[in-house]
Amino acid sequence: MSTIKTRTAIAREKIGLARSARPAKVPFYVILRFACQSRYSRPAAGIIAAVVFLLDALTSLDIAIAVLYVLVVLLSLNFATQTGLVVIGSGCIGLTVLGFLISHGDGLPALEDSLGRCFVSVAAIGITTLLAVRVKAAIAVLAESEQRYRTIFLTTGVGILQLDFTQLKAAVDKLKTAGVRDIDHARSMDLESPIGEPNTIRLINANDTALKMFNAADIIALETMLPKLINADVDNAWKFLAAVWSGKSSYEAETIIDDAQGRQMAVLYNVAFPANRPALDMVLLSIMDVTGRREAENQLHAARAELAHVARVATLGELTVSIAHELNQPLAAVVANGGAGLRWLQRDVPDLEKIQLSMEGMIADAHRASEIIKNLRALSAKSPPKSTHVNLNEILDETVALVRREIDIHQVSLQFHLATDLPGVNGDRVQLQQVILNLVLNAIQAMTHAAGNTRKLLIETFAEERAALVKIHDNGPGLTPETRTKLFSPFYTTKPDGMGMGLSICRSIVNAHGGSISASSKPGAGTIFEFTIPLVQGTG
Known part of the structure; x- marks a missing residue:
């Protein structure tokens, strides 16, 4: 076999x-x-x-x-x-x-x-x-x-990256399968963000602008930088993951990142997820370098702050007499109380109780003078804005005290209707004083030609749902329609010797605080200026 x-x-x-030979x-x-x-x-x-x-x-x-x-x-x-x-x-x-x-x-x-x-x-x-x-x-x-x-793609002024998010999408789907409810749940579990893991995001292509923006020699060099670039801002990285998780069509954010040479730059980026590519194998990331724009905005903000400081100093210069009078009152009271105390002390039997009252009066008047000087120094100081928790009612009291003599000289009847339950706001105390000071002085000057016994100034505050509201009423001649449209424009003024910057600065300050300012008027019935400042989060 x-x-x-x-x-x-x-x-x-x-x-x-034989077959192979064929x-x-x-x-x-x-x-x-x-x-x-x-x-x-x-x-x-x-x-x-x-x-x-x-x-x-x-x-x-x-x-x-x-x-x-x-x-x-x-x-x-x-x-x-x-x-x-x-x-x-x-x-x-x-x-x-x-x-x-x-x-x-x-x-x-x-x-x-x-x-x-x-x-x-x-x-x-x-x-x-x-x-x-x-x-x-x-x-x-x-x-x-x-x-x-x-x-x-190659020559546009915006950096464009073509990315493959297949592995990232698979990682997100794996978390969903494992029972993770949402991206916040994943973050609370201290899970590592899959964005920074190797090969999670692959760079397919990049245009010349992107390479130049990041000072990368080629696409390979840029790809090695991807995890570092994407995870430069941890909060934005998780928000980006949330967009992928929820299946959004795009995600946009602004952040600070470093290029290949370590130079910091501000970038605005947009990630587009094509609806016809559910696997996310082709995602476009567009990046715009906004460093120059942000620097210009910072310079503009600094210029506005400088202009606001100049306007404050100029306003204080106009109020020299009123400020001197305001200071003179507590100083004169200090002298009077001191003299009375000496007399009670020089008696055969010094009246200690009277002496104590005189001394307490001196201290109170000295504190009052000190507060006035403190407020004046704050208004005249050149310092960056500082946001703190403030109460607009208190700021109104402090500011009106500086113009009390102007009110008396112009025979203005002042009334306060302040909300007793007014919540606090976040803001720069000095800047808010500048807004109130400017609006009050404008109201006083608007009533210059009115009869002395009819000049009335009403200051009100209201607690709204999301903001604190301040209203300043005068019974001057009111505003014409043309004046009302240009009222807050720079260099526009109805005063012969005005600079036309006061109300423009007020608007800039209020807008910077997240609020709004407006004016309403009826000819012959006066003007109402009102502005709002958002409430501190969690109040109201």
Whole structure:
């Protein structure tokens, strides 16, 4: 049995060797794929055209061999223009007709069948040529569109990164499958953010602007920076994950990051998640460097603060007499109390109780003078804004005290209607004093030409749902429609010697505090200025 098996195996080996000695057959699809390569298409098309013509003209096969000219037209898509395709298709049709005439030159047996095959071949070549021309036109449009997109992508002034978020999406889906409710739940579990893990986010492409923005030598260098760039702001990284988690179409944020050389820059970035790519395998991240803009805004803010300081000092200069009078009152009271105390002390039997009252009066008046000086120094000091918890009622009392003499000189009747339950606000005390001071002085000056016994100034505060409201009423002549539209514009003033910056500065200060300011008026019925400051979060 073993002998038989051995002979059989030997026979099979001999048969195998004999087969391997035969020429190897190359599959047709390999030849076709080789011919379809652009650099071989032109000679391949010529060879096929020659072979088809020879077979059609010199053989008597009862098949439509000329249909194979279709291959020539299709191969011509790789190298011919639309006009060239028409020429090649027309040439193939001409070769079909010429082959038909040559093969049937010695007689016309079975002419009907031959004509039918010739017609089918011509129709196939014509239709293929027409379709090839249309395909070539579509390819040209597509190529132009792709080139236009690529030009925009590479040269636009915004940095653009093309990213693959497949692994990130898979990590988020894994958390969902594990029972994590939302991204806040994931964060509370002290899970590592998947953004910074290697290969979680892959960089597919980046334009020249992005490389230049980050001082990266190439795309590979930029890709190594990705985890560091994305995790530069931890809060934004988690918010970004929340956008991926909830399936939002985009996410936008601003942050501070470092480039390859460690230079800090402020960037505004937008991540777009295409709706037709749920796997997030193609995500576009656009980045705009806003460092220069932020620096300009900071400089503008500094200039506004400088202008506000100048305006405060100028206002205090105008109030020199009133301030001196206001200071003189507690100082005179200190002197009076001191003198009274000395007299009680010089008696044969000093009246200690009276002396104590005099001393307490001196201390109280000295504190009063000290507070006035403190407020004046704060108003005149050049210091950056400092947001603290303040009460607008207290600020109103302190500020009106500085203009009390102006009120008395102009015979203005002042009334306060202050909300007893007014919540506190966050703001810069000095800046809010400047707003109130400016509005009160404007109201006093607006009533200059009114009769002395009719000049009334009403200051009110209200506790609204989300803000504290201050209203300052006067019964002056009111505002014309033209004045009301320009009232808060820089350098606009109705005063002969005014700078036109007071109300503009007031608006800037109130807006910086997140509030709003406005004026309403009826001709002959006075003007109401009102402004709001948002309440401290958690109050009201």
